[in-house]
Amino acid sequence: MQQVIELFLTDSEKISDDLLNRLLSRLPDAQKAKALKFETHKRRREFIVGRTLLLQALVTYNAFSALPDILEKPSSAPELKGVNDWYLSISHSHQLVCCVLHNSPIGVDIEFKKDITNPIEKSHFFMTAEEVAELELLVSDEAKKHYFYQVWCTKEAIFKALSPAEQNTTSLHTLPYSGVVDGEKRWSIFDTDIENYHLSLAYMGKVERVQLRQIDLLSLI
Structure with a gap:
């Protein structure tokens, strides 16, 4: 490898x-x-x-x-x-x-971090209840924005790394942001900020x- x-x-x-x-x-x-x-x-x-x-x-x-x-x-x-x-x-x-x-298998996602009016409301389409709860605990708008894009990019990267058959039965909402699947660490995650962008990479x-x-x-x- x-x-x-x-x-x-x-x-x-x-x-x-x-x-x-x-x-x-x-x-x-x-x-x-x-x-x-x-x-x-x-x-x-x-x-x-x-x-x-x-x-x-x-x-x-x-x-x-x-x-x-x-x-x-x-x-x-x-x-x-x-x-x-x-x-x-x-x-x-x-x-x-x-x-x-x-x-x-590998997937990469990059997103421009535009301002989000209501990150908690918009997070429901791709975050689990636990992830939304963690977002709600954050105090500053900047911290919420960073977490929002970090989770979003990571899940997009993991999704892209899946086989087409797996993608057909998977949604962002059900993907593990941690990279852990059925108790095992399936995906390693690298993420970074590049100016006003967030980039995430998921790989085995x-x-x-x-x-x-x-x-x-x-x-x-």
Whole structure:
């Protein structure tokens, strides 16, 4: 198992249209075709940047004799064709886009921490009664906001790490924020704040560290 998880991260708002088109031209044909189907510039940009980070991750790990084809799924994360022992996850929020590749199930989620008018009321759709009770004990608005996004991102990351079959029978509300399932620690959790964003990573097993790699997309051209 990998001893270090590298998480690739970039700011997509700083990308010019010219650079975006150059990144698009470097994508495999299947990804080019899907990118051009997005009607909004924002979604197209997020997709192109996410797939560019994925390609960079594949090259960085150097675990493949030839880069595997990326299979696009209609409503779930892409998969690597013919590769059963590598897993990937992509997330984006506002201008930040991140991607992670690992040799065991993994999920990443990043969220921009906007102000929440009534965090307790809005927490019921993804928190358990115990988690809501813990939120209610917090005094300051900032502490409530931090806990809200910490739990939300962690549960989203765990959900993304599940197999499609497990996702079909799972809701965020029932997912364990602690990563403990049936009394056993199934998921290891890494989370951090990046300016006004919260990022959570869920993965199986133990690693020495999680390393964030800020990617300058212009340097890839």
